[in-house]
Structures are given as C-alpha cells and as structure tokens.
Amino acid sequence: MSVRGYFVAFYKCTVLLSLRILLLVPAGLPVRSQGDSQSDNKVMDNITVRQGETVFLRCAQGDVVTHTAWLNRSSILYAGEDKWSVDPRVSLVTLNQEEFTIKIENVDMTDEGQYVCAVQTSSRPRTTSVHILVQVPPKIINLSRDIVVNEGSNVTLMCQASGKPEPSISWKLISPSGDLASDDEYLEIPSISRQRAGTYECTAVNDIDTDVQTVDITVNYAPTVSEGRDVGVTLGQRGVLECEADAVPEADFEWYKDDRRIFNGFDGTEIVNTGSLSKLTFFNVSDGDYGNYTCVAVNKLGSSNTSFLLYVVIEPTSSTLLQGPRAVQDGSGGAMGVHSHTCLLFIVFLPFLLRF
Numbered sequence: 001m002s003v004r005g006y007f008v009a010f011y012k013c014t015v016l017l018s019l020r021i022l023l024l025v026p027a028g029l030p031v032r033s034q035g036d037s038q039s040d041n042k043v044m045d046n047i048t049v050r051q052g053e054t055v056f057l058r059c060a061q062g063d064v065v066t067h068t069a070w071l072n073r074s075s076i077l078y079a080g081e082d083k084w085s086v087d088p089r090v091s092l093v094t095l096n097q098e099e100f101t102i103k104i105e106n107v108d109m110t111d112e113g114q115y116v117c118a119v120q121t122s123s124r125p126r127t128t129s130v131h132i133l134v135q136v137p138p139k140i141i142n143l144s145r146d147i148v149v150n151e152g153s154n155v156t157l158m159c160q161a162s163g164k165p166e167p168s169i170s171w172k173l174i175s176p177s178g179d180l181a182s183d184d185e186y187l188e189i190p191s192i193s194r195q196r197a198g199t200y201e202c203t204a205v206n207d208i209d210t211d212v213q214t215v216d217i218t219v220n221y222a223p224t225v226s227e228g229r230d231v232g233v234t235l236g237q238r239g240v241l242e243c244e245a246d247a248v249p250e251a252d253f254e255w256y257k258d259d260r261r262i263f264n265g266f267d268g269t270e271i272v273n274t275g276s277l278s279k280l281t282f283f284n285v286s287d288g289d290y291g292n293y294t295c296v297a298v299n300k301l302g303s304s305n306t307s308f309l310l311y312v313v314i315e316p317t318s319s320t321l322l323q324g325p326r327a328v329q330d331g332s333g334g335a336m337g338v339h340s341h342t343c344l345l346f347i348v349f350l351p352f353l354l355r356f
Helices: 003-022 334-355
Strands: 041-043 047-050 055-060 065-072 075-079 090-095 099-104 113-121 125-143 147-150 155-164 168-175 177-182 186-189 198-205 210-225 231-233 239-248 252-257 260-262 269-274 277-282 291-299 302-312
Touching: 047 055, 055 065, 055 113, 055 125, 065 099, 075 090, 125 198, 125 210, 155 168, 155 198, 155 210, 177 186, 210 291, 231 239, 239 252, 239 291, 239 302, 252 269, 252 277, 277 291
Parallel strands: 041 125, 047 125, 147 210, 210 302, 231 302
Antiparallel strands: 055 099, 065 075, 065 113, 090 099, 113 125, 125 155, 155 186, 168 177, 168 198, 198 210, 210 239, 239 277, 252 260, 252 291, 269 277, 291 302
16 A cells, blocks of 8 residues: 555544544434533424435534534434445535535435434534435335136236335225225235226325236136027028027137038038137028027137027018028018018919908
C-alpha cells in the first residue's frame, strides 16, 4: 500500500471513531418529533416514501461546524463532501453553513431504517435522527396455476402477495359472473360442478396500489345428448339427422343404423362434426335408408346416446313433401300438402254429390 493509501485509511478510521464515540450516535426505534432542551440530540418525524421514489435527508448546520456526516445504522454515507457509501443511488445535494442534504434514489425496502446526521461544532456535538418508512405496492408472488379437474373434485385456489402495508387478498369468479367469492388467500370449492368452471380473479390491495391476476378452471364432464327428433323424408329427397352433445372435453360422435355403425361417405351419406354438433346427411334417400338410427357421444369420462327414426313421407305430387309428427325435412310442402288432400277428397266425393 502506498503512503497516500495509509493516510487515507488513517483519516477514515479517525473520522469513524470520532463520529461513533465523540458524537454519541443514538440507536433504537424512532419516536415522534420532539425537542430536548437538555441535549443537542433531535428526533425528526418519520419520513414515509414509496418504493422506487427518491428521498431527501436534510440536516441543519449552523454554528461553526468542524465535522459533519450522514450515517445509516452506524455506516457512514457521507462525511462532509467525501462519499463513503458505495451505493450509486446515494448522492450529495447540498453542503453549506446552513444545510447538509443527501438523497437516495429508487428507494427499496433495504433502505428502511434510522438515519443520523452527526455534527461536530466548536462547542459540542449534536445529532439529528430520522426514520425512513418504505411503502411497497402489493405484488402477487404465489398463485395457483390454471387447472383442469373432473366434475365432483375438490378444488383449492391459493393467492399470496407481498407489500407494505400488508395487502388484503380476495377471490371472485368473474367469467361467467357468479356469487362465488372469498376474502382470504385460499378459495375452497368442494365437489366442483361444471357451472363453477371459468376464470377466477385474485386481487391484492393495500394503501398504495392494487395487483390483479387470474386463474382458469376447466371442469371435465361426461357427454349429455339432446333428445333426438324423428325425421320424415320423401323417397329420393335429402334428409338430415342432427345430434347435439354437451361435454368437456368435446365429445366424439358415432352413428349407427340398428346395430351397424355408419362411417362418413358410406352408401351416399355424409357425417360432419362441428364442435358439439354432428350431422348425418342423406343426399338421396332410398328405401334402405328408412329405419332407426342411434347417435352416440363419447369422451374420456363417459358416453351418452339418443335415437332417431327416419321415416317415409308419401308424395301426393312430384312437388309436394308431407311432414309427419316430430318431422324435420328439407323443402316447404306443409300448405301445399293440405291443399292436395282437399283436392283429392273433392274428386273422390264428386260422383256421389252429382247423384243428388
């Protein structure tokens, strides 16, 4: 070490000892601002600052000052104009006969605590202490992941947050909107039903700010198939059987005629599945197409089925389609069919009427 290095080290040690012994640096928790007529030790009001902001520490000088310094937990930040702190966020603002001010930028929780301005005058030492309180906005630090469960399972959602003051936490179901809510870190959902599936929102709130995050719950359940509608179709016309199933995950569909499975493209038919709907289309209904059909919806949790009857509709004229009970068919022949019936009856009974 050079001679200059020895002198610098000696100087710093001397200043440190002077500040810690001669200036009687106080320790302990802060109290309310008050003056003490019997001593030169002063405690200022606490300074409350939000995380990320800049705080200014001001200390009055006065009298003839020989030494002055700002300390944090007995660690010297500045001794006069000399910076002892290695923290780049700490810098000198003002140093003159009236004021000694430093600032700390981008304040964090580690900066919270007591700070002391120690002044050595020509008569006696004095200190001014202040306590910095750092407020931190809430931040959700531990949150349940999106989950997929089977209907009837017990579900627990967890949400934990940090912040100062300590944030309050609440849960609610937001999509679809519902009355399910909790004012706790944990949300318990016993024997979950499909109606409880959706997006849940966790909110952490304190006096500074709010943090919000969401969790999605997917509830799997076995298919439920809507009741099938029988369909009446005229020979040679187009007919469609429709099968709809509610299921998560989406169901796979199977079609059967009696006990024989029907595949797409089989014997002039087409099967089109779109989400929860399956359509079995006959482009040119033949005599062999009439009969009983079964739609089966299947997923990994189970299956459900419904039956259909494709029945023949008599064609009075080439342009008429009659619709039977519970029937659905292409074309519009209801009114024309009634008119044709009336004409036929008139033709049949005309000879009897002429006799009279």
